[in-house]
C-alpha cells in the first residue's frame with residue numbers, strides 16, 4: 001500500500017515538474033516571438049519618381065494655352081450714347097463664349113447692363129451684354145437656375161442635406177419629391193466642386209494626414225474607398241476622392257494634393273500602413289538632381305518627412321500601435337509639429353475623427369444605412385456638398401479664438417467670449433465669404449467654355465444666418 005502511495009506521489013511530482021517546464025518553455029518561445037516582432041523593420045520600399053505618376057506625365061504633355069488679350073473697355077467704345085449703368089454688374093460675365101468680353105468680370109471693362117427683372121415670387125435680375133446683345137439672368141449657372149421653388153426653401157433643404165438628413169426623410173416632411181431633391185443635390189455638388197477648385201489653391205499646410213474609409217457602393221464591381229487628406233491646423237480637407245484601393249488612385253490623390261499646395265510648401269505627412277502612400281508621396285515630393293557622369297536621379301526633398309502609424313488588431317481590438325518614420329528624421333518631425341503648436345506625436349487622430357464626421361454627415365455613408373449608394377456618382381455629389389458646407393459655413397469648435405474684449409449682449413445674457421471660425425478663415429486665399437455675394441461670383445480658372453460660375457444663394461444664406 002505504502003509503495004503504491006510513493007509511486008503515486010512520484011508520478012504527481014513528475015507531472016507537476018513537466019507542467020512547470022512546459023509553461024516556462026512556452027513563455028520563452030512567446031518572448032522570442034515578441035522580440036522578433038519588435039525588431040521588424042519595413043521591408044525595402046524604393047521611392048518612386050515623378051515618371052511613375054501617370055497624372056504628372058499627362059500634365060507635362062499638355063500644352064499651355066495663351067491667355068486672350070484684354071479688349072478695349074466698352075465705355076470707351078460705345079461713346080456717350082446708349083443706356084447708363086443703373087446697377088452694379090461687377091463679378092458677372094455673359095454666357096456667350098464667342099463674345100470678346102467673355103470671361104471679363106470687371107465692370108469698368110465689360111459691356112453688361114441691367115435688363116429688368118422677372119419672376120413671380122422673387123425678383124430675379126436680368127443682364128444684357130451690349131457687345132453681343134445676349135441677355136441672361138443672374139441665376140444662370142447657379143443652383144437656382146430655372147427653379148420654380150422659392151430660394152428660401154431650396155436653401156433650407158440643402159442645409160438639411162448637408163447635415164446628413166436623408167432625401168426620403170425630407171420628402172416626407174416637406175412634400176417635395178425625392179427626384180427633385182436629388183436634382184438639387186446634384187447641382188449643389190457640382191457647384192461645390194467648382195468652388196473648391198477655385199478657392200483651394202496655394203494652400204500652406206503644416207501636417208497632412210491621409211486615410212481612406214470604406215464606402216458601401218452596390219454596383220461598383222470592386223471595393224470602393226473614400227480617400228481623404230486633411231490638415232491638422234486649419235482642418236481643411238484639400239482632397240476627397242472615391243475609388244479602389246489601387247496605386248493609380250493613390251497617385252491621383254497625392255497629385256491633386258500637391259497641386260493644391262503653395263509652390264515650395266512641403267507639409268509633414270502621416271498615414272496608416274498602406275504602402276501605396278509611400279510610393280505616391282515619394283513620387284511627388286522629390287526633385288531631379290544630376291550625378292557626375294550619370295543621368296538625372298530622383299532625390300527626395302530634404303523637408304519631406306513621412307511617418308506611418310500601424311495599428312495591429314486582434315478580434316477587432318487594437319493590441320499594439322507601431323509608429324515608424326519612413327522618410328526624414330524623427331527629431332525634425334517632432335520639432336516641426338511642436339513649432340506649429342501641435343503635440344509632435346506620430347499619429348493620425350484627426351483624419352480618423354474626420355472620417356467619422358463624414359460618415360455622420362453624408363447619409364449614404366452612414367453605417368447600417370437604409371439605402372446604400374448604387375453607383376459612385378451618388379456618393380460624389382453629397383460628399384462635395386458636405387465638404388463645401390464644412391469648409392465655408394460650419395464653424396469648427398477647436399478653431400474658435402478668444403476675443404480680446406468680450407462682446408456684451410442683453411442684460412441677462414452671457415457675453416460672447418469666443419469668435420467662431422470656419423476652416424477657410426484660416427487660409428487667406430480661401431476667404432470666399434468676403435469675395436462672394438448673391439450670385440456675383442465668377443471663376444477665372446475654368447474659362448474653357450463653362451461660362452459664369454456662381455456661388456449658390458443657399459450658401460450665402462447660411463453665412464449670413466450664422467452671423468459671419
Ligand SMILES: [Zn+2]
Nearest residue numbers: 053055056255
Ligand atoms: Zn503626379
Ligand SMILES: [Zn+2]
Nearest residue numbers: 094099129132
Ligand atoms: Zn457679349
